Amino acid sequence: MCRTRVTAKWAVHGLVRCLQIEARQTPGVWVSLISLGGVDTPVYTQAGTYAGRHGRPPPPVDAPEKVAKAIVRRIENPARETSVGLANGLTVLGFRLLPGVFDRIVTPLMRVGGLTRGQVDPTPGNVFAPQPPGEATHGTWGGHWGLWLAVTALVSAHGAPALGLGRPGHHHDRTRRRRGHGITAG
DSSP: OOOOHHHHHHHHHHHHHHHHHHHTTTTTTTOOOEEEEEOOOOOHHHHSSSSSSSOOOOOEEOHHHHHHHHHHHHHHHHOOEEEEEETTTHHHHHHHHOOHHHHHHHHHHHHHBOOOOOOSOOTTTTSSSSSSHHHHHHHHTTTTOHHHHHHHHHHHOOOGGTTTSSSSSSSTTTTOOOOOOOOOOO
């Protein structure tokens, strides 16, 4: 579900990091990384899908103008990295400091907050040709925080089983391995 987006984001992070290292040798040149959370643009409905549902920006969703202001701010006052979005910094922190927890909850959370509810027919979207009727600055996602807050409250109150991440009273034993298999899932 998130392979292509995550792969592209890590590629950009890697490229920016290399450019930052190389730019140290060039006076007056700065390279800044702007990391985005959910942004209210139509890119999600313009993209191709064969999953039966469109993607949507994970809440909370910011206006494109907020991203533009962050970019202008970094042009005027360079910094190594800037995170845009209320939840983005927390998400990155969880990814880096608690990767096991992050890996277990990201897919269920994205199913709830990162996909539209309505079914759509398979479409290549704007992959092979522009889709002018859907081109715009803003999408239709702004202000849809209610569901995200409800899911967060549910996880906080009931833990991982509320998202189907495990059964109550069931604990994974990470030290056991299946005979004949070198990989432990847990």
